Amino acid sequence: MSSLALTHARFQLIETVRMPMALVGSAFFPAASMIFFVVPFLGSNPEWATTATASMVTFVVMSSNLFQYGIGVAEDRAQPWDPYARTLPVGAAPRFLGRILAGLALMTLSLIPVIVIAAVLTEATVTPGQFLAALGVTVVSAVPFTLMGLAIGYSLPTKAAVVLAQVLFLPLAFGGGLMTGPGNAPGFIETIAPYLPTGAAVRLMWAAVGDFAVQPASVAALVAWTVAFAGVAGWAYRRDEGRRFS
Amino acid sequence: MTLARAIDVTRRYGSVVALDHVSLDVHTGELVGLLGPNGAGKSTLVNLLTGVRRPSAGRVELCGGDPRDPGTRKVLGVTPQETGLPSALRVGEVVDFVRAHFPDPLGRDELLDRFGLGDLVRRQTGGLSGGQKRRVAVALAFVGRPRIVFLDEPTTGLDVAARHALWDGVRQFHAEGGTVVLTSHYLEEVEALARRVVVVGNGRVLADDSVASVRGLVAIRRVSLTSAVPVPDLPGVVGTERDGDRTHLLTADADRLVRDLVSCDVPFHDLEVRPTSLEEAFLTLTAA
Incomplete structure (x- = not known):
């Protein structure tokens, strides 16, 4: 069972790697943003470079999960291969687990360039403790964005999922303050950002790597988003199972 | 022994009745042709027997078990639709992927050689011709050393030589004791392979007899x-x-x-x- 989940994950990764456009979206854009914006403008200030890197990490967590699951799952559902795989002597679980594992692997792969660029080309710095805290925040904040992606992928056809993922992605990035430093966003964004999933996640990330204070209301908002996305994802998954496999 | 069985099965999709009190027994060693126009209910019947869907009423069995139970499906081989092969994967990888699901699968090379696909092992399925995809799809049904295979339109779009090569593969499986359920609108295929024909129309079994009898009917x-x-x-x-x-x-x-x-x-x-x-x-x- 667990080895089958790994098999599913492995073949999904092979498919993704053979279509490198998917990797460009999740890995190239954050790395390029680091090189063109963070390195020249903020790279020499340790504090700014560190928070900017934290923002970019949150950006990767959001965008890679949103696109991986939102578009990937919608595409899978449209393929006749999916019902065929259901006739093989396993349940639906290994395929689902395999997709989650593949998504986590791709997220990690997209994070590596950001971290390497920050370490080599900027003054960004973290203590080992801060690094572990940031790692923990990465894992925790991957959950709501994974669920958001699954909710989109299971409830919409491919074309609509692609559009919705793209429509959500920029407002989530800017609205959450990922493109601006702590306290530097335009006023209305500073007001709403703590309550958006991206803004709440990046605030936890800033708190992990610097002396930014954790805002309880913002954490509560992230928990609420996670519960809400889990509800929609669960509903959409069961509806999809009911339509195609019951 | 009865390998696949539908007992008074009804299947509805909303208000549409796709199958209306259908009963069917497929015995070990049979080669059954399932005929019917699109929308007749044959795909629904196959989906019930292969565990993709469940009946609204009545019961289906595969080797005496419930086909919805993954363990029951170890004896089952199914063809994917050829358009459904993951296009970025190589033929050998698709075979390995399917092999990973079975306890005692055929070797990859053995399977590919049996279906004359050995030289395609490194090719991505997205770059294959329609006929090559079809042959890969049919071969996948045999990966797990099945006792019963469901072949959906196995030779549609193949040229004459490829069609006859594939029919030979199916006949060989049948001669070794395998059981085959073949769905087709391609009637030459059913006449060439099947001994027994089940005609499905409007959700019911209209005829269930030998090829000659159905024609004589x-x-x-x-x-x-x-x-x-x-x-x-x-x-x-x-x-x-x-x-x-x-x-x-x-x-x-x-x-x-x-x-x-x-x-x-x-x-x-x-x-x-x-x-x-x-x-x-x-x-x-x-x-x-």
Whole structure:
């Protein structure tokens, strides 16, 4: 069972790697943003470079999960291969687990360039403790964005999922303050950002790597988003199972 | 032994009844052709028997178990639709992926050689021709050393040589004791392979008999003639096809039709009277 989940994950990764456009979206854009914006403008200030890197990490967590699951799952559902795989002597679980594992692997792969660029080309710095805290925040904040992606992928056809993922992605990035430093966003964004999933996640990330204070209301908002996305994802998954496999 | 069984099965999709109290037994070693037009219910029947969907009423069994239970499906082989192969994966990788699901699969090379696909092992499935994809899809049904395979339109779109090679593969499996359920609208295929034909239409089993009996069930003849003028409407004609100035008439009473043609002074030549193909028999059955 667990080895089958790994098999599913492995073949999904092979498919993704053979279509490198998917990797460009999740890995190239954050790395390029680091090189063109963070390195020249903020790279020499340790504090700014560190928070900017934290923002970019949150950006990767959001965008890679949103696109991986939102578009990937919608595409899978449209393929006749999916019902065929259901006739093989396993349940639906290994395929689902395999997709989650593949998504986590791709997220990690997209994070590596950001971290390497920050370490080599900027003054960004973290203590080992801060690094572990940031790692923990990465894992925790991957959950709501994974669920958001699954909710989109299971409830919409491919074309609509692609559009919705793209429509959500920029407002989530800017609205959450990922493109601006702590306290530097335009006023209305500073007001709403703590309550958006991206803004709440990046605030936890800033708190992990610097002396930014954790805002309880913002954490509560992230928990609420996670519960809400889990509800929609669960509903959409069961509806999809009911339509195609019951 | 009964390998696949549907017992008084009904399946609804909302208010649409796709299968209406269907019963079917497939015994070990049989090679059954499942015939029916699109929407007749044959895909639904196959989906129930392979565990993709569950019946609204009645019961289905595979080797005495529930096909919805993954363990039961170890004996089962199914063809994916050829358009469904993951296009970025190589043929060998797709085979390995399917092999990973079975306890005692065929070796990759053994399988590919059996279906004449050995030289495609490194090719991505997205770059294969339609015929090659079809052969890969059929081969996948045999990966897990199944006791029963469901082949969906196995040779649609293949050229004659590839079709006959594939039929030989299916016959070999059957000769070794394998059980085959073949769905097709391609009637030459069913006539070439199956001993038993189940005709499905409007969600019911319309006929379940030998190939010869199903054809004999509707003693329809095909009267073909070439005529420069349109053939008038004549009594007893149940179907008309035109192919240039060649007209094909389907009728239960060919003798009367020929007399009528003569007495109506239809100027015809190259008259030909033939027994119907299974296809025509099947059209008459499903139209009833």
